Amino acid sequence: MEIKKADFVISAVKPEQYPDDKRLEIAFVGRSNAGKSSLINTLTNRKKLAKTSSTPGKTRLVNFFIINDDFYFVDLPGYGYAKVSKAEKSNWSKVIESYLVDREPLRKVVLLVDCRHKPTQDDVSMYKWIKHYSYEPIVVATKIDKISNNEISKNLKVIKETLGMDSGEKIMKFSSLKKRGIEELLEAMF
Template sequence: MEIKQSEFITSAVSPNQYPKDERMEFAFVGRSNVGKSSIINSLTNRKSLAKVSSTPGKTRLINFFLINNTFYLVDLPGYGYAKVSKTERQSWGKIIEPYLFKRPQLKRIVLLVDSRHKPTEDDILMYKWIKHYGYEVIVVATKKDKLKKSEISKNEKLIRDTLELSKDEKIMFFSSLSKEGKEELLDVLFI
């Protein structure tokens, strides 16, 4: 799969603001500061298609990006950032849940986890929710460039055990900085 064209279409907080066409959608979900916007920019070869912030929790809307005029990549608000109020965290859930629960165009969900750390309780809950509702999930461990080669298999085991992945479920490692894992993710995402 080669991405030749990408454009921001809209931001939404409720279903009536989602794109009205029937194009397939592939959503990226993960905790704040895991690199959702960075991975979208890396996949599309655009430095600022999705806004990247040094302050976690800045993505507060569902952002739709039209790719090759045929499908959408969807950047969901991050979860689990401790420095926002409980009310604000709940409002993000009210934005994310209707999208994940009632969107027939949604084909796959990419769950991003930080390759350097054990998945959080929020990551575990999100993974279980995705599986419970029968979505295809691709687990991507971000920030691979921050790991030593000797740490990769140990961290893969930690992620696999924490999320209770089966042996046939794959974890992909990705670096937005070096774009390592980009081709593999594009191939798996659009099978």
């Protein structure tokens, strides 16, 4: 799979605003600051397609990007960010759950976890949700450039154990900074 064209379509607040053209969708989920926007920018080779920030919790809407005029990448709000109100967290949860449960064109869900940290209970719940709804789990360990190769191996084991992944399931390693893992991830998604 080669991405030749990528364009922002809409930041949607409610389902009525989602694209209605029945193109397939691949959703990206993860904690705030797990690197969803950076990953989308790296996959599409566009530096500012998805908005990135050093401040977690910036993605608050459901963002749709059309890829090769054929399908969508969908950047969902990050979860688990502590510096927002309980009401806002609850609203984000409803938006994410509504999209994931009710969105018919959704075909794949990519779960991003920061390889430097043990997955949170929210990450575990999301992984279980992906499996419960019969999606093939694609787990991506981001920010691998920020730790040593020895630490990566140890941390991947912790991630796999914490999420409760089956022995045959793989974790994709990804670095937006070093552009590592692009081909493998694209292959896993298609």
